[in-house]
Amino acid sequence: QIQLVQSGPELKKPGESVKISCKASGYTFTDYAMHWVKQVPGKGLKWMGWINTYTGKPTYADDFKGRFVFSLEASASTANLQISNLKNEDTANVFCASLRFAYWGQGTLVTVSS
Amino acid sequence: DVVLTQTPPTLSATIGQSVSISCRSSQSLLHSNGNTYLHWLLQRPGQSPQLLIYSVSRLESGVPNRFSGSGSGTDFTLKISGVEAEDLGVYYCVQGTHAPYTFGAGTKLELK
Numbered sequence: 001q002i003q004l005v006q007s008g009p010e011l012k013k014p015g016e017s018v019k020i021s022c023k024a025s026g027y028t029f030t031d032y033a034m035h036w037v038k039q040v041p042g043k044g045l046k047w048m049g050w051i052n053t054y055t056g057k058p059t060y061a062d063d064f065k066g067r068f069v070f071s072l073e074a075s076a077s078t079a080n081l082q083i084s085n086l087k088n089e090d091t092a093n094v095f096c097a098s099l100r101f102a103y104w105g106q107g108t109l110v111t112v113s114s
Numbered sequence: 115d116v117v118l119t120q121t122p123p124t125l126s127a128t129i130g131q132s133v134s135i136s137c138r139s140s141q142s143l144l145h146s147n148g149n150t151y152l153h154w155l156l157q158r159p160g161q162s163p164q165l166l167i168y169s170v171s172r173l174e175s176g177v178p179n180r181f182s183g184s185g186s187g188t189d190f191t192l193k194i195s196g197v198e199a200e201d202l203g204v205y206y207c208v209q210g211t212h213a214p215y216t217f218g219a220g221t222k223l224e225l226k
Contacts, residue, residue: 035215037163045155045163045206047215061214095162101153101208102174104162 002026004096006105012112017084020108022096029077030054036070036081037095039107048094051079086112116141118207120218126226127197135221137207139188144211151210154183154192157220158203166205167192197223 007021022034036048049060051070058070069082079096091112096105117140127133143150154167165174167183170190180195194201202225207218 044204044220045157045208045217047208047217049214059213097163100151100165100168100210101155101163102165102168104164107162 002099002103004098004103004105006094006096006108009109010111012086012110013114014086014088014112016086016112017082018086018110019080019082020094020110022079022081022105024077024079024098027099029074032099034070034079035097035101037097038064039093039095040091041093048081053079083110086110088112115214116143116209116212116216118209118216118218120205120207120221122221123219124222124224126224128226129197129199131197131226132193132195133197133223134194135192135205135207137185137190137192137218139190139209141212142187143190143209144187149211150186152183152185152190153208153210154181155206155208156201156203157206158200161203163206194223199225 003025005023010018012018030053033050035050038046038048048064051058056072067084071080093107093109095107119138121136143152150170152170155163157163166177166181171183182193184191202223204220204222206220
């Protein structure tokens with residue numbers, strides 16, 4: 001069956017970087033775009049952007065331009081999100097999602113605290 | 115950006131009751147290709163969101179048929195015909211017609 005499995009929770013200090021992975025299985029990785037979605041604890045969903053898994057071209061929402069990088073390891077059916085120069089407001093659960101949001105990862109909690 | 119306004123923000127229901135959630139868009143969600151990319155998700159407490167309805171009214175595989183979606187243009191509705199305990203959580207509408215994708219603020223379904 002189709003699964004998206006994300007890397008584990010992260011505890012970082014302000015100014016550090018973090019890389020989150022999302023490994024897909026059960027389908028051809030390059031068939032569907034991969035979206036990234038942020039959820040601050042207790043709040044709603046916010047779309048961060050998506051990456052074309054066939055071409056590798058990323059598209060970022062305005063609030064996620066500059067410090068955020070989407071990348072692929074296509075041979076490993078994995079999408080990655082790297083966030084640099086972390087800020088307290090980056091504390092959130094981050095999800096990957098594919099196929100018009102039909103499949104979701106379990107979420108990766110990123111906590112930024114000094 | 116397209117703003118999706120969901121009402122009500124909170125909904126209290128008894129088991130077996132039928133309820134509806136509205137999602138109103140600031141722009142028409144009819145794409146130039148003739149499709150309307152308005153979807154409905156449910157996020158149960160502590161879980162990842164789950165797709166219920168895609169493209170306004172298409173039931174995702176495995177989703178019970180007590181869920182239904184309707185609407186066009188800027189006004190959309192999710193209906194649950196006979197709430198069950200497992201339906202509790204937060205419902206979101208999301209649009210993909212216009213970049214960037216945007217989500218509604220959510221409607222929390224609680225037991226009365």
